Amino acid sequence: MDPNIPSAEAEVTQSQSPSGFKTDPSGAISPAKPPATDRPWQEWIEPASEFLGKLPDMVKKFFSDFKEPLTVLSLLLGGLITVYLTLALLDAINDIPLLAPVFELVGIGFGVWFVWRYLWSSKGRQELLQEFRSLKEQVLGSDVKD
Numbered sequence: 001m002d003p004n005i006p007s008a009e010a011e012v013t014q015s016q017s018p019s020g021f022k023t024d025p026s027g028a029i030s031p032a033k034p035p036a037t038d039r040p041w042q043e044w045i046e047p048a049s050e051f052l053g054k055l056p057d058m059v060k061k062f063f064s065d066f067k068e069p070l071t072v073l074s075l076l077l078g079g080l081i082t083v084y085l086t087l088a089l090l091d092a093i094n095d096i097p098l099l100a101p102v103f104e105l106v107g108i109g110f111g112v113w114f115v116w117r118y119l120w121s122s123k124g125r126q127e128l129l130q131e132f133r134s135l136k137e138q139v140l141g142s143d144v145k146d
Contacts, residue, residue: 063070094100118128 093103118124
């Protein structure tokens with residue numbers, strides 16, 4: 001039997017409906033189509049999917065290997081961003097009319113009060129020194145010596 005000539009059985013299993021669609025008898029299982037190897041882009045998909053599958057493990061290993069340097073780098077970057085934003089905010093406040101001179105007067109007033117309260121007399125200097133030691137003890141602990 002010639003394989004190029006359709007048999008009567010093949011014509012029975014696949015008949016055309018009046019609308020032009022091919023219909024299979026119920027319960028018939030169509031054979032799986034073999035993978036198309038003539039598509040050149042498939043040779044790129046498999047390595048890419050393997051790489052994307054391994055990517056979470058690679059990222060996890062990278063972050064576990066370089067945890068300390070990445071922490072330091074992120075803290076430095078965060079500090080630089082904070083300083084930049086603070087300077088931008090102060091520059092914006094400084095551009096508001098009459099607000100900058102008022103802040104300067106408040107600063108001068110606080111400076112004069114601080115000198116009068118803590119630095120003018122020896123009793124005030126002792127009190128400031130005691131407050132400084134207390135703050136240092138709270139921050140660093142009680143085991144720190146002068």
